[in-house]
Structure formats: C-alpha cells, structure tokens
Amino acid sequence: MSDTVKLSVEIAGVPFKNPIIAASGTFGFGEEYHELYDVGCLGGISSKGLTLHPKDGNEGIRVWETASGMMNSVGLQNPGVEAFIDHGIAQMRRFGNVLIANMGGHSMEDYITGATMLSDADIDMLELNISCPNVKSGGMAFGIKAEVAREVVTAVRKVCHKPLIVKLSPNAENIVDMAIACEEAGADALSLVNTFQAMAIDIHKRKPVFNNVYAGLSGAAIKPIALRMVHSVSKKVHVPVIGIGGIYTAEDILEFVMAGAAAVQIGTVNFNNPMAGRDILNNLSQLCQKEGIADINEIRGIC
C-alpha cells in the first residue's frame, strides 16, 4: 500500500525520489551515516560546506546543546573545492541520489572561482551558502543585506551552469526581500533557513562558550520561526523553496510542504537519532497514507 504514495518531487528540473535531503554540515559527505543505513534512500545529500581553499575551522568548543536544539561554530572545516572535485564527488555518487555541492566563500573572487570549478564538475546542483554565520569575513556579510546577496548571486549565476540553490540566512535584515533579490539575481531555487545567530556563556569560566562568541542555533527550537519564514517567502517567490529548520518528524515535513516547501532538509535530528533519515522517510509514506495524501506535491503551499 505504501508504494502508492508518490513522494517524488522535482526542483529546478532535477528529479528527487523523495523530498528529504540531508542538510549541509550535518552529514559530512555521507560516508559516516552510510555505515548505519543506505543514505542513498534519501532524495539527496547536501555536502559539507566547501570553500575554495581548505579550511581547518574554529578553535575551541564547536558544538553545544541547548533546550530543544544546539549551537554550532564549526567554522567551515572542509577539504576545499579541488579536493572535493577530485575525491568527494565520486564518494557521493556511490549513493545514487541527488548530489548537491554546498559552497561558501570569503570574497566575491572565491565565490566566482569556486562556482566555476564546481559548475564543470559532476554535481547535480550547487547550493550557495551566503549565510554561514561562523566565518568572520564574507559569509555573514553576504547573507544579511539583500543587495549584497544580489551581487553574489548575480556573479555566481554567470559562471554556474548547474541548477543553483541559494541558502538563506534567517539573520537577514528581511528574509522576504532577501529571497526576492536572490530570485531576481537568478537563483533556480531557495533553501531556508540556515542557523540563527545565538550565544551561550559558561558561568563558571565567566566566558562565552564559543571562541567566536556567537554561534548558530538549530534544532526543534527554531522550527516555528523557520516555518514562518518558509511560508512568507513561498508566498512571494516563484522558484521552489526547500525548507530547513528543526525538522525531526514526518509531521514536520508535511507542515513545511503545506507552508510552501517543495522539499526539506534534515540536520540536527541526525545527531539525536542517527537513523533519522531512514526513519523519517518510512514514516512519511505511512503518514501520507493516513492523511489521505496520494502525492506529496498536492499539498504544497496549501496554507
């Protein structure tokens, strides 16, 4: 009976067997979770955030649990675009699902050079990270003001011939204006949201927990705000929206789809339940049946 539920979706011409994508930064390049289950069952995987040159990431504590969530300040530790092209792509291709390369940058030049290289590589989609709040220069600045984002997306669009997803930061001055600017600049899809800028203090050491002082909040705590943002953006843009933010269950997925999302990403939940991808996918089919949904696309944006 469960094979009668249609979960396949299409985003910017790219077919996904189901709307569940592993969120960048939470899943590496798929290797580790693949030891636990066939990650190819997921619609797609968004790679760890890449930068033109390899990065070691931040010093000190990088992860910190909060009520209904967590904070991270990993700092984009990654092997660099070239190493990904040389080794990472082949690794990810083994899974047989949609391969999304996520890329951030420190400067316009880095964004353009990196996007040029990845565009020529065997990736299915490029997810542009204009929103990472953990990098001191570049990342945060680009994702806050709509006009700055417009500039980056315009420049990347010129050199990127692959479907381009722009991943929005909830720390943007106005997320709807940001979304419209990115769409006008040529984004084929938008994914939102990245993490919320947050803080924790160690009262015994009398210092901020993170060396960078601020860190990104994710998990169930942010879901209602992320949902509101997906909803308000979906009403104003025409390109597909991928919903991200505190999605832990199949029920959560339906909320985001009803709010307008074409697909979703799951991140923090993988740490709470390493089998989350597989479990949520199984539950999604069952839930759609129970709710009388024959095709997930039929409930998109109904709210």
Next chain:
Amino acid sequence: MRYFESEVVANQQITQDIFVVQVKRNGAEAAAGQFYMLKSWDTELTLMRPISIFKAEADTLHFMYRTVGQGTQRMAQLKSGDPIRLLGPCGNGYPIAEIKGKVAVLGGGVGIPPLCETAKTLQNNGVEVDAYLGFRDVLFAVEDFESYCANIFISTEKGDEGYKGFITDLLKPGEYDAVLTCGPEVMMRKVAAMCAETGTSCYCSLEHRMACGIGACLGCSIRTKSGMKRVCKDGPVFLSTDLLW
C-alpha cells in the same frame, strides 16, 4: 558500528555522583578505549552522550559515568529493564597490538573507567599492567582493577586514602614500555611531559564536546601535529607526541 536499542540490566550508584549502568550487549563490538554514544531519552535532550566502555563482558557492556549535567542526571534515574539506545562502538581505542612488555595505566577521576577494560585487554595479551588511579577525595572502581594489575597506586588530593597529592607524583615513566592515560587535560599534559623526558610512549584518551559522535559533523575536531583530527573518530586515543600541548 550500529545504532540499537538495548535493555538496562542494572544501574548502580557507586558514590554521590558516580554510577555504573550495565546494558545487554546484544553482540555489540567493544574494544578497550572505545566509547558509545548513549541516550535514555527521545528528543527531550538533543544530543546523545559519549561515555567510555568501562567493561565489556560476554553479555553486558558496562559504562561508568559521573552526573555532570542533564544527560547523565537522566541516566542516573535508569532502572533495570528500562530501554537505552546506543550508537557505537565509537573511536579508535588503544592500539593494543602495539603495546607490549610492562605498562602503566594512569587515570584521574572519571578518566579512570576506560582504563579498566584496557588493563584487562592488555593483561590478556600478556602485558604486565600497573594502575595509577588519582581521585579528588572519594575512591571508585579501584577493586575493578585488582584482577588485571600487578600493582595499584592510589592518590587522593585530600589524603584520606592513599598518597596525598596528585597521582602523577607516583609515576616513574622510565620503568614502563608505555603509559596509557585518561583524565583531566592538565593531568594528561603532565604525564605527556614526564614521558617525553624518559622517551616513554604515551597514549592519551581525550574528551571533547560532540554532536554526531561518528565523524560527520566535525564538532569535535582538534589541531594536532598531523593536522585536524576528530576526537570521536580519529581518536579519542592519541599519541601524546602528536598533540599540540
């Protein structure tokens, strides 16, 4: 490596804040110096907790933990028959095959438990093991080392039991082929420095805040002489000479 649900066989309180939970092993793998990510909750807490293997017996895995926060405090409430979820075994463990002759395992506080399974495994391999166990005031786990160790040295900061002071005061690394240590970083740094002076191999088991526990999220990366390493996957055991201390 697996993620599976198991059953608590027992959860004993050892001291005011030290507990040992025994869970059904269900054929799970476990090597000295490895750890498991544990949780006895659903999503009430976001993350699982990394706890070292204290003992690996035929049918049970034993984890000795201190109640330091919300997760361990919840674990302290566990009763026989309760469900518990495990992810692991995680980490590289001690390189048992490379360790020969006569070794010292030196632990401080809740760094002591992983050294118990380590002492047992080494002894099974024909290695002679001395244990150096340092405490603040209250002792725990000492009796668990007795079957595996030729000599056991105890210290308490307060002096109520054993030597009054730091356990490192009692160690002469030159007497050993290797020293395996786990505990507060300041203690391990001292051990590493002492071993450097005598040219004794020193293995340190680190801890770090973790999220995924399996090497995917890069939340536990540290800088070493040979580059960035994940404590959960490339460690937690590192050669002291690789560490940037």
